[in-house]
Amino acid sequence: MTTHFDKQQPHSESFTPFLQQSKAQRPRYRALFSYIQQRILSGELPTQSRLPSSRELAELLSLSRNTVKQVYEMLLAEGYIETRHGDGSYVSQQLSLNLPTEHHSPAPDAEAVRLSAKSRQLEQIRPLFHQHPQQLLLPAIAALDQFPWQQWQRSVAHAGKQMKFSSGRNFMGEPALRSQIAAYLNATRGIRCDMQQVMICSGSQQGMQLAFSMLLNPGDKVLVEDPGFPGIDGAISNAGGIKVSVPIDRQGFDTDTVLHDSQDARLAFITPSRNFPLGFTLSLERRLQLLKWAREHGCCIIEDDYDSEFRFDGPPLTALQGLDGEHCVIYSGTFSRILHPSMRLAYLVLPPALVDPFNRMRGFMDGGLSSLPQLALADFMARGLFTSHLRRMRKLYKTRRSYLLQRIDETFSQQLVWEPSDGGMHGVFLLPPGNDDTAIAAQAVNEGLGIRPLSYYYDKQPPRSGLVIGFAGYNETQIDTGVARLKPILDSHLKSAL
Ligand SMILES: Cc1ncc(COP(=O)(O)O)c(C=O)c1O
Known part of the structure; x- marks a missing residue:
């Protein structure tokens, strides 16, 4: 009978990678189980090869014999090895039917998992913005503080x-x-x-x-x-x-x-x-x-x-x-x-x-x-508490919107024109025609602003250029900071567009 460990490779060498693994991450019995499991699944330990006895392996790896026995029991219970009475443990014969014959690396053009046509269709849809909580002036953020x-x-x-x-x-x-x-x-x-x-x-x-x-x-x-x-x-x-x-x-x-x-x-x-x-x-x-x-x-x-x-x-x-x-x-x-x-x-x-x-x-x-x-x-x-919070937020957001409108008016005068609305958590501000709101918003993101380009929300209709700016989640200092960061971006873009 082939004894893979003792005839082709000394035990100490077979287990060198295991001994080199970091010990901190998981219990040793779990690490040893995975190590042997992976070697069996990869074909490095062929079926019917003999495993070292639990005593030998415990000595080699400086583990307790109970730990190694526990690992062998798990391997046995999950069908990776079998025991032969009085002759130790062997890699299960049953596995020969299903294991790859050689080390398997996927063919270069093979897909890992085939997606359905439906999920491929989703790839065509405009992606949603990711909200980074650190960004200022995000349109749909409540006053979390x-x-x-x-x-x-x-x-x-x-x-x-x-x-x-x-x-x-x-x-x-x-x-x-x-x-x-x-x-x-x-x-x-x-x-x-x-x-x-x-x-x-x-x-x-x-x-x-x-x-x-x-x-x-x-x-x-x-x-x-x-x-x-x-x-x-x-x-x-x-x-x-x-x-x-x-x-x-x-x-x-x-x-x-x-x-x-x-x-x-x-x-x-x-x-x-x-x-x-x-x-x-x-x-x-x-x-x-x-x-x-x-x-x-x-x-x-x-x-x-x-x-x-x-x-x-x-x-x-x-x-x-x-x-x-x-x-x-x-x-x-x-x-x-x-x-x-x-x-x-x-x-x-x-x-x-x-x-x-x-x-x-x-x-x-x-x-x-x-x-x-x-x-x-x-x-x-x-x-x-829900209705009282709502009442408080309604008042607060009204004040915050007024402040944003005032700051935008002072800073950008005719460059950003508010599209009036009777409430909400964001304002829409139109840019003079011919300006690229996507480029402006992209630069704003780099400056830590969560401002969105209005054109993004259009699908088939001719888009208008503008900025969607959130106010609900931001106090006056934060609104000041946001507007100050937006100023040089808009100045450079509006100049170059003229
Ligand atoms: C217009 C509109 N409808 C629906 C939603 C989705 O809300 P929910 O967070 O409950 O999924 C949003 C999120 O901001 C929204 O802007």
């Missing part, structure tokens, strides 16, 4: 205790949170729903994925705002949908032509309270037109109400869902902007007929979310 951390910690502790009584998995979300959200929406957003219609999602991004996958067949058309929120592109593509871009004007989504021309669309995705990113509100006339279109063609409207809580000159506008008597609107709200971007909690308000199908899908998709953050948020809302 104002978050009531102590109160939140109390809610988290309370949730930890509540979990004892939580009855297990809830695909739609924790009833306590759904009930708080339903009460809040009925009271403040003019939404007509009961808690049974509220589904908790991990960010509205997940809600979109779910909604598009449940409502679209491959090839179905989806009306989207242009400029609009690029975060939905992946969800539409994933469901095989085809975007039909709808221009935006000061009345919002231009329903006049598009609804006439797109009778065969299945769905519309819109931000009626405040178009993202321009901030225009969909007029009542167009709201009614859109609802009529949906009703007459059996279509659905997804209303993305991402930051309408921050309307500065009056209470938030009534949601489109509140006008919908026919149950064709899915309302989507998020806590990412109001509370914290990493909260990853959002919700859909579903028309009653969609509750069961969505619930079923959720069971297959992820089985619902972790109950701990949901229970914490439910407690936070029940104690009135």
Whole structure:
């Protein structure tokens, strides 16, 4: 019988690489198991070769005999070696069928794992910006230093205790949170729903994925705002949908032509309270037109109400869902902007007929979310902390926006012209025509600014050049710093463009 260790190579040499490994990272038994496992899988230890006895190996490696025995038992249990009575341990004969005959390096043109056509399609979609928390003037960052951390910690502790009584998995979300959200929406957003219609999602991004996958067949058309929120592109593509871009004007989504021309669309995705990113509100006339279109063609409207809580000159506008008597609107709200971007909690308000199908899908998709953050948020809302934080932030963001507008006006006068909006967390500032907003924003990123180019949000419509500048998450000193960093960038670009 071949004894690979003792005939072809002395044990000490076979184990030299193991002895040279750093000892700090993992337990020795785990390291020795992996070492022998890898040598067997790579074919360096051929099948039927004999392993040294546990006593020999323990001496060689200065390990306890129990450690080596434990490793041999693991190798035996997982099928790498077999024992022969009175004759020690051998590399398993069974492995000869499946192990590579030679050291295997993949053929140069071989793909490690083949991706589906769907995922290849995602490579064509405009990539999303990565938010670096250190960047200044990011458009969708809340005032995190104002978050009531102590109160939140109390809610988290309370949730930890509540979990004892939580009855297990809830695909739609924790009833306590759904009930708080339903009460809040009925009271403040003019939404007509009961808690049974509220589904908790991990960010509205997940809600979109779910909604598009449940409502679209491959090839179905989806009306989207242009400029609009690029975060939905992946969800539409994933469901095989085809975007039909709808221009935006000061009345919002231009329903006049598009609804006439797109009778065969299945769905519309819109931000009626405040178009993202321009901030225009969909007029009542167009709201009614859109609802009529949906009703007459059996279509659905997804209303993305991402930051309408921050309307500065009056209470938030009534949601489109509140006008919908026919149950064709899915309302989507998020806590990412109001509370914290990493909260990853959002919700859909579903028309009653969609509750069961969505619930079923959720069971297959992820089985619902972790109950701990949901229970914490439910407690936070029940104690009135959510609404009081919201009230404080509304005032604060209004002040911060005024400060940004004043600083931009003083520093850039006619070079950056504000596109008025009644609220939000960012401002849109138009550049004189002919300026390259992408180049300006790219340079701004190098200077630690999270400013976005307006043209990025356009898809098929002719883009306007401008800068999307966040103010909500930044105090006056930070806004001053941001504007000071932007000044030389804009000066150099605007000069060269003239
Ligand atoms: C317009 C719009 N809709 C939806 C979202 C997604 O929010 P979430 O973090 O809940 O996925 C964002 C994120 O900023 C957004 O800007």
